[in-house]
Amino acid sequence: xMKKIESRLREKFPxxxxxxxxxxxxxxxxxxxxxxxxxxxxxxxxxEFGFDLLMDLFCxxxxxxxxxxxxxxxxxxxxxxxxxxxxxxxxxxxxYPAEAPEADSLxxxxxxxxxxxxxxxxxxxxxxxxxxxxxxxLMYESFEGHPLxxxxxxxxxxxxxxxxx
Amino acid sequence: MGLETxxxxxxxxxxxxxxxxxxxxxxxxxxxxxxxxxxxxxxASVGAHYDASRFGAEIVRFSPxxxxxxxVAGTVSHKLAPILKNIYDQMLEPKxxxxxxxxxxxxxxxxxxxxxxxxxxxxxxxxxxxxxPPRPEAVLGAIIKVMEKIEKDTVLRFDDAxxxx
Numbered sequence: 001x002m003k004k005i006e007s008r009l010r011e012k013f014p015x016x017x018x019x020x021x022x023x024x025x026x027x028x029x030x031x032x033x034x035x036x037x038x039x040x041x042x043x044x045x046x047x048e049f050g051f052d053l054l055m056d057l058f059c060x061x062x063x064x065x066x067x068x069x070x071x072x073x074x075x076x077x078x079x080x081x082x083x084x085x086x087x088x089x090x091x092x093x094x095x096y097p098a099e100a101p102e103a104d105s106l107x108x109x110x111x112x113x114x115x116x117x118x119x120x121x122x123x124x125x126x127x128x129x130x131x132x133x134x135x136x137x138l139m140y141e142s143f144e145g146h147p148l149x150x151x152x153x154x155x156x157x158x159x160x161x162x163x164x165x
Numbered sequence: 166m167g168l169e170t171x172x173x174x175x176x177x178x179x180x181x182x183x184x185x186x187x188x189x190x191x192x193x194x195x196x197x198x199x200x201x202x203x204x205x206x207x208x209a210s211v212g213a214h215y216d217a218s219r220f221g222a223e224i225v226r227f228s229p230x231x232x233x234x235x236x237v238a239g240t241v242s243h244k245l246a247p248i249l250k251n252i253y254d255q256m257l258e259p260k261x262x263x264x265x266x267x268x269x270x271x272x273x274x275x276x277x278x279x280x281x282x283x284x285x286x287x288x289x290x291x292x293x294x295x296x297x298p299p300r301p302e303a304v305l306g307a308i309i310k311v312m313e314k315i316e317k318d319t320v321l322r323f324d325d326a327x328x329x330x
Binding site for chain 1: 243244246247250277278279281282286287
């Protein structure tokens with residue numbers, strides 16, 4: 001099944017076929033898809049391969065990673081899709097540049113992506129186009145910056161009331 | 166030569182402040198501001214086994230206007246801080262505050278962007294309970310400490326003058 005998905009993705013996106021990677025790690029299947037193809041790729045997986053459930057969507061900041069990565073690969077989102085009919089799950093990874101990280105929202109495909117994407121926006125500052133309500137979800141509106149970015153000062157405090165301590 | 170000589174055992178003389186403080190200290194109505202696992206431990210302290218009603222502090226009121234002892238049990242985030250202040254302000258005088266557990270007292274191990282580093286930066290605290298979470302005995306000990314504090318309270322204006330002398 002995974003080989004079929006890999007060839008189908010390469011066929012669908014001929015321009016980025018060298019950027020599409022597939023590998024296995026500890027029994028899980030991973031795909032690497034460029035962020036600008038993420039929406040179409042997930043849409044294809046949902047409609048043609050029956051991955052009907054978005055289990056999780058999260059983000060990683062690779063700044064100051066032990067193996068240095070280029071600036072255009074600073075952020076990485078990981079979407080975990082599950083097929084209820086085939087009982088399979090796959091991970092779709094895609095990377096984002098340090099400047100203005102952006103991708104198409106998955107909300108039109110999975111309504112559950114709404115809060116995941118808001119959390120990623122809140123914590124990492126990755127923006128999702130066509131998101132119905134891209135506001136902060138955990139921090140307050142007056143909070144400045146994105147606290148889970150590696151360059152957010154660990155000692156920085158922005159209390160609403162009371163002293164900064 | 167007090168009134169007791171004339172009336173015998175049928176009458177006891179005392180100070181008005183002592184009567185009021187005696188009534189107050191055995192009728193504490195706690196308002197639990199429970200945000201985390203300390204609140205579960207507080208439930209155990211109020212429950213039948215440890216039985217806070219031995220000290221008259223078992224009638225837990227979830228309305229700040231009906232209570233005079235605030236028990237802040239759990240982590241308080243910066244987003245929650247204005248709510249904590251608001252609820253404290255709604256409580257009627259006289260009022261006391263117990264800061265229960267490491268998180269409420271100092272932020273605990275949540276030394277991060279989201280957490281208030283001790284609720285005493287926002288509201289006045291009478292008694293701190295260490296522990297993560299504290300044992301029910303420690304909670305009861307704190308209630309006794311509050312009772313001791315109430316005992317020494319001044320109620321009337323001439324009491325203040327007396328204390329100054």
